[in-house]
Amino acid sequence: MTIADERKDLSHDEGGHEHDHGGPKGIYLWLTSTDHKVIGKSYMYTSLVFMLIAGAMAMIIRAQLTGPNNHLVSQQTYNELFTIHGSMMLYLFAGPFAFGGFANYILPLQIGAPDMAFPRLNALSYWLFLTGGVTMLSGFFTSGGAAAFGWVSYAPLSSYSNAPGAGPDLWIVAIVLTGFSGIFTAVNLITTAFYLRAPGLTMFRLPIFTWNMIVTGMLILIAFPILTAAMIMLYADRHFGAHFFTVSGGGSPVMWQNLFWFFGHPEVYILALPYFGIVTEVIPVFSRKPVFGYKGLVFATLSIGALSTGVWAHHMFTTGTVLLPFFSALSLLIAVPTGVKVFTWIATMWGGDIEFKTPMLFVVGFLVTFVMGGVTGVMLAAPPIDFAVHDTYFVVAHFHQVLAGTAVFGGFSGFFYWYPKLTGRMYREGLGKLQFWMAFVGFSLTFFPQYIIGLRGMPRRVPVYLVSDHVTFLNQLSTVGAFLTGASFVVWLINMLISWKRPVAAGDNPWDGHTLEWATSSPPPHHNFVTLPPIRSARPLWDANHPEHADYKSPGHGVEFRDEEVNK
Amino acid sequence: MKVEYRIYMGIGVFVLLITAVYFFWAKEYGGVTMLFGVAGLGIMPALYFGWWRKRMDPRPEDSETATIAESKGVIGAFPSNTIWPFVLGMGAFLSALSLVFGEWTLVIGGALLIFGAASVTLESRRGGVI
């Protein structure tokens, strides 16, 4: 029995296909499904809802900053808003959207697997993510308000005496729940990629997206346990009279920063690598070329993963307690593999036949914002420059261009790219392009002025500033940009609504895709594949559809099939 | 299995190297402890993969020329629908909330956790299909 037959049998035996065999439907399907596609979609839509909520908070923050002494929200509310905005965007959107949503849905399809390795664990990790998100938001409904100590929750500001009430505890519980959800997903992703690949799909034929998800999973397994441990210590400090982070009891507040950033810096790459993977899928397809320098790209990803464990203290340059040259050197060094990635993307497009559909436009937006954020990131790796702009809007602009640039532009690139596969429907190209231009112009207008605001000395996390800072106009410009970006998401919602109400069938392979997820129907059946094309290179579907340009024709890039396989 | 082994070993050994440099240069033991732990997180799975690599038959997914038909047998049992992960999730959620709202949620949450964990295990023993 072949895998393909097996899959057919399984789907018959269990009658699990959502429409065919009278299995559970609606809410009950959503509650009980262990299908990676249902869970992946749940993850994706849930995290996008969290993004819209956190984005709305950003709008309030920006509205508060339109004047030097606005009183739109109170100081306490302002602190709660940016804390939960940051926490939601990082813990509940950027990460889960990628490794819970895209990876869950796409990775098994890309490697020709029927499901994730641990389907029930997968479902559990979604429920932990959802309940974690609800927990975080519920802080706003407690009498003391939500956590207000920033997403980094520096001790001792996060101690019980400085941050009393249930809000901070809810925040801690939320992080622990989502942390476990991330750990479970990471275990699942790595096991799936290592053990459930289709025959012939060797590690060095994996799509780059899958590679990046493997490295992301490894980083999650390194980083999240430390975060969870730190949260438990923080909780023990708050309630059990422990003294991990209190000076009076012999603890060390700086230890919190070390623990947090030892999680926090790999976390940055946990958020970025999946989107790099998405971009590396989109560019070759819309350029009709293979990835340039595949192995170099894989090694760049692996070295980002390895180096990212040794750069944590570049967030602590101004504490005066860290070894500056060591962390400066590693932080500068990590720019090299990142740069290699950018050059690889450009080289992939070089000599191609680039079609500017919406996903590709978002990739261009990603490249522009990411290179800007990357260059300023290199500056921040130098301690003297960090002394000058640490905790100012310069840093805010930098990490928004890097993180939001990847998560929004990379994320929506992937969303539009795989939307036909997810739903079987096509989005409206015009609205997609409109959304891109609004998001891109708005995003740039928001964050370029913030570099100058930061250089002029406006710290982050302040609701008021001085007229003499000469940043009022720049802040207003930034706010206009933020609202334009916000409006672009309304265009996206309209697009989704139209495509839902007036569906246009997309077909199984609308983009002439290269990888296995396009070899099945849209949306894929339960257990994913009825037949698989023979796998002889990193682009099995391209080989099957374009035999005259197949990868195995280039030396060292696969093996030619035997005739009987092609005819099968 | 070879590549999987090498990835983990590579990262483990690299971090060990960084640990050594950091140890002699910074002489700060918090960071050394964390880095050493990370090196372990790389080397531990590497040893597991390395151990299996020597003992398992070559897999079709590691072969450059395997055909789709080469993968024989049951890949695994994949239950299509089961309520227990949801029950477990709610159990974990309510148990965790007891850290904020007091022990009473732990009673419900803990009960759900035990019930859910037992049911998931029994479900697997019955053959995985519900």
Place this chain on the structure above:
Amino acid sequence: MSSFKFVKERHRSIEGLALVGLALVLSSCSNAFGGYRGATTQGQSEASLYQGFMITGIVVAGITFLGLFYVLVKYRRRKGTNKIPKQRHSNLPVEVIYTVIPVLIVIGLFVFTVRSENKITQVSSNPNVSVDITAFQWGWRFTYSNGVSIVSQGANYPQLVLPSNETTKVTLVSQDVVHGFYVPAFNFSRYALPGVTNYFDLTPTTTGTYVGRCSALCGLYHGEMLFSVRVVTPSQFKSWLTQQKAA
């Protein structure tokens, strides 16, 4: 001959561009690429490093963007064509070049970084003035070695007075949570940590009054935890200090 002329013309246009760029830089009022020139020797060292990074950044980003936009325009799909481009998988020399050049750039940047950072973090053993700075929620206390102490009171922001062209050694601690001593015009900030004492030197070069703030989130009134720094001549400083002592 003609090629010579061409080169010369191009040279001129580059000069023109450079002039425009220079004008832009100068017009942004005593700033360099939007940053402060630095009112201390340490800050000036940062400013020159920042300039170096900025120029490198502009060059690197410029080349990257040029490449990107060249590719996007040159290789866009024209209407009505449907050709499959050459399937190029790799080109080892190109890959080596785009890996090695960033490594070299980064090494260069690192060397300059370490030099500048050593200058900035150097603490002199015999400073002209010593100040103890204590940060608390939400204010500052500046205590000079002769006992003069200036504290925030209500909405009055405290003022730190420093002599110009003399080295002041600052001892920075926090009384409660993490604060940040940040003077934008000095291009310098340092966290005030509970349980950790930080030392750094300030050698102001330009007299004037500068705004200072708390850079690390420290609770409800973080945004209003301001202070000012007034740099005066050494003789003015001396008379100010004795005056304060008497009062």
